[in-house]
Amino acid sequence: MHAEKENMILDGFRAGNKQAFGEVxxxxxxxxxxxxxxxxxDASATEDIVADAxxxxxxxxxxxxxxxxxxxxxxxxxxxxxxxxxxxxxxxEKYQSEQRHSIQAEENAYEHNxxxxxxxxxxxxxxxxxxxxxxxxIRMTYIEGFSDDEIADRxxxxxxxxxxxxxxxxxxxxxxxxRLNNTNTLV
Numbered sequence: 001m002h003a004e005k006e007n008m009i010l011d012g013f014r015a016g017n018k019q020a021f022g023e024v025x026x027x028x029x030x031x032x033x034x035x036x037x038x039x040x041x042d043a044s045a046t047e048d049i050v051a052d053a054x055x056x057x058x059x060x061x062x063x064x065x066x067x068x069x070x071x072x073x074x075x076x077x078x079x080x081x082x083x084x085x086x087x088x089x090x091x092x093e094k095y096q097s098e099q100r101h102s103i104q105a106e107e108n109a110y111e112h113n114x115x116x117x118x119x120x121x122x123x124x125x126x127x128x129x130x131x132x133x134x135x136x137x138i139r140m141t142y143i144e145g146f147s148d149d150e151i152a153d154r155x156x157x158x159x160x161x162x163x164x165x166x167x168x169x170x171x172x173x174x175x176x177x178x179r180l181n182n183t184n185t186l187v
Contacts, residue, residue, distance in 0.1 A: 024057075130173070
């Protein structure tokens with residue numbers, strides 16, 4: 001480009017002339033997009049980065065002294081915009097990865113809680129299948145929290161009888177639960 005034409009474009013550009021700005025845009029935009037695509041592969045992002053560089057150039061047009069200043073400013077601004085974009089993408093990917101892990105952990109916790117609820121339901125059902133006296137002793141011991149002495153007093157039986165019923169109830173519960181587990185694994 002001739003020095004006289006460069007000076008006309010530069011003066012018009014610095015004055016805010018749209019035609020002069022259009023000439024600068026036409027002169028550098030396609031080269032800047034190709035340059036940006038070597039750094040960032042997303043075509044839409046590179047176009048946005050280049051557009052932002054021109055907006056920034058227009059805002060600072062009064063500080064530009066030569067056409068070479070325009071070129072240098074645009075290439076540096078586009079390069080920095082691309083690097084910022086890549087950093088942002090990395091942060092975004094890390095956040096999305098953390099979100100996926102968090103969702104997976106919540107799903108695992110839900111499955112664990114669901115499994116735990118299913119086990120408790122099976123235990124309560126198994127207690128219902130026990131003989132009445134053993135049911136009562138299991139409930140008083142594990143649900144209501146009574147001691148052997150308190151149970152013996154309330155049921156007017158000995159502590160040894162309370163322990164014997166509880167041992168038999170636990171043995172029966174294990175058998176019932178094992179049967180349930182075996183039938184569940186077969187299904």
